Amino acid sequence: MNGSLNEGYFQINIELIPQAQLAEHTQQAELERTRGVIMKTLLFLAKGFETMEFSVFVDVMGWARNDYGCNTQVITCGFQKQVMSTFNIPVIVDKLIDEIIVDDFDALAIPGGFEEFGFYEETYSDRFLNLIKEFDSKGKIIATICVAALPLGKSGILNNRKATTYHLRGGYKQNQLREFGVNVINEPIVVDNKVITSYCPETAAGVAFKLLEMLTSKEQMETVKYAMGY
Secondary structure, eight states: OHHHHHHHHHHHHHHHSOHHHHHHHHHHHHHHHHTTOOEEEEEEOOTTBOHHHHHHHHHHHHHHHHHHOOOEEEEEEESSSEEEOTTSOEEEOSEEGGGOOGGGOSEEEEOOBOGGGTHHHHHTSHHHHHHHHHHHHTTOEEEEOGGGHHHHHHHTTTTTSEEOOOOOGGGHHHHHHHTTTOEEOOSSEEEETTEEEESSGGGHHHHHHHHHHHHSOHHHHHHHHHHTTO
């Protein structure tokens, strides 16, 4: 009899808890689960990278870490210590490509860039293509924005997988991606297994939020996204 009364008592109390309080409790539990777990993203800056597409990864992961206790670290990397972006903005990176140990990271993030600023000179090099293949073979997340999907295609990891890239000007970049044997999907953001690809700079924040979700949880991502006004 006491057992029945106790079961009924707890059932009644659970039903009386407001939904907002339950949601808050769920978010707090998820935060506690991820707190202390270091989630490292290697943010690769090739020559001629887009600063807008670079900054979203720094900001989204920074908000998650600074304001919400997620241990989302971002380590920048390049072929040289100082990398010149599209429109000639120099950025000093944390590591050089030859220093990278893939097992130390959970994800690889690649901003797109402009061909006339030398973007493909580095992203189509064997050293970078091999880095992409190693991240993929070890089951790491790879997040790209705009034309950064093209080196993924050239590396071979997107063969018979779904992806997208810059869609305007007659879809000429999508046609290039298709030539690598990719199943091109004409959507703003495409996720196939652990690979994220996207249309253009407008999708940059969405890719960064998707990466945060895959590193932590949908609840964590939505909390940060709301706090940032999206």
